Amino acid sequence: MFFMMLSCFLLCFIFCVYFCLFRVTLAPCAPKVRNNSQRTLKADATCTPKVNLMFMKTHKTASSTLMNVLLRFGEKHQLRFALPDGRNDFFYPSSFFRTQVKSYQPGLCYNIVCNHMRFNAPEVEKLLPADAFFFTILRDPAQLSESSFHYYKAYVPQTWRIPGGNQLEEFLNDPSRYFNPQGINAFYLKNLQFFDFGFENNLEADDVRVQESIEFIEKRFQLVLISDHFEESLILLKDALCWQMDDLLFFKLNARNVTSVSPMSPELRTRAREWNGADWRLYRHFNATFWALVENYGRSRMEEQVRELRRRNAEMEAICIDGGGAVEAGDITDGHMKPWQPIGKASILGYNLRSDIERQYEELCRKMLTPEIQYLTDLGVNLWVTRLWGCVHLLDLH
Known part of the structure; x- marks a missing residue:
């Protein structure tokens, strides 16, 4: 009897030690997240924080800032990330396949997917529980085209021969003169958001497939945010996920120096939107649905929440x-x-x-300010492909 009790005790002890050491990797697919201030969305219903999330990370849309929010939330609640392997994206611009996930095993369930990919709904859905919340973010294609043109033009050979001091303006004045849809990385120059969602980026805005694609996104994604109204977007996200304000605090990451931003005249903005017609149609549709959600949320309530978010962010800036x-x-x-x-x-x-951060804020400050590449490394992603490209980058600069 004594030996039986001793054996049971040892087994329980081993199990507890094993769980404590490996609880992150053994996190259940849909764990309970403690919410100490559970709030009421309606008079007769309380909300439960959502933890199974698919964030479709589009390019040049403040998505890196939002990704940092998700990484911090996931770490805090010991959620399981579906992370890439060898680089910081899922082999973009190739279409996403679940086998690209680090240490992928058939049937393994994840809580959060949030790295860059070219969206492939059936493959993504196989990674997540059925109740996963799908959301994404869009940006006015005029602003996005300016940002992506300057950020990626060194990787798009057809831009290298564009003359003049303002190459973007020269390009938009006559895109057909320079644009080759079959050229290397040409997708960065036309309807980049449409391409990110896995659709054909060279469609004209009036093509019936554009409307069909928009309808697909509307059915698949429960929420589409607008980066041009980032703080309002976070408040809507907080409401949809039943998170707390502390979960949404942020600093802008991956932002360019203003000296590298080209000013755009109203005429140039118009040309950029016409050139990116599919993206412009996509953006206008979800910009309208976004403001409908804001109206439903309440304008005065939204303004109050945005003020509170700004106040809390300002506090963290002073601290960190x-x-x-x-x-x-x-x-x-x-x-x-x-x-x-x-x-x-x-x-x-x-x-x-800051060198004098109070101990209680040290970890939070560092995580809020850590760039994406380093954060992924801290999570255990071996970014050897990304780092190899970084070495080539440095050689090119010298």
Whole structure:
């Protein structure tokens, strides 16, 4: 009897130790998230925080800032991420397949997918529980085209022969003169958001397939955010996911220095939207649905929540950031905090951590300010492909 009790005790002890050591990898697919201030959405219904999430991370839409929010939430609640393997995206621009997930095993269930991919709904759905919340973010294609043109032009050979001081304006004045849809990385130049969702990016805006694609996105994604109204987007996301304001605090990541941003006249904006006609139609549709959600939420309530978010972010800036704002990469003293820099003049800003941060805020401050590449490395992703490309990048610069 004694030996039986001793054996049971040892088995329980081993199980407890094993669980404590490996609880992150053994996290259940849909764990309960404790919400100490559970709130009421309607008079007769309380909400439960959502933890099974698919964030379709589109390019140049403040998505890296939002990804940081998701990574912090997932770590805090010991959720299981579906992470890429070898690089910081799922082999973009190739279509996504679940076998691209790090340490993928058939039948393994994940809580959060949030890295760049070219969306492939059936493959993504096989990674997540049936109740997973799908959301994404869009940006006015005029602003997006300016950002993507300068950020990626070194990787798009057909832009190299564009003359003049303002290459974007020259390109948009006569795109057909320079654009080759079959060229290397040509998708960066036309309807990039449509391409990210897995659709044909060279469709004209009036093509029936554009409307069909928009309808597909509307059915598959429960929420489409607008980066041009980022704070309002976060408030809607907080409401949809039943999260707390603390979960949504953020600093802008992967932002360019204003000196590398080309001003766009109203005429140039119009040309950019016409050239990216499918994206413009996509954006207008979901911009309308976005503001309908804001109206339903309540304008005055939204304004109050945005003010509170800004107040809390300002508090964190004072607590975390040395100098109070972003700086050039060369002025960042901690190498682990330096953001990835594209080839060319598109300088990406980063932050210096204060040296006198109170202990209770140290971890949060560091995570809020950690660039995507370093954060993924901290999560155990071996980014050897990304780092190899970074070495080529440095050789090119020299």
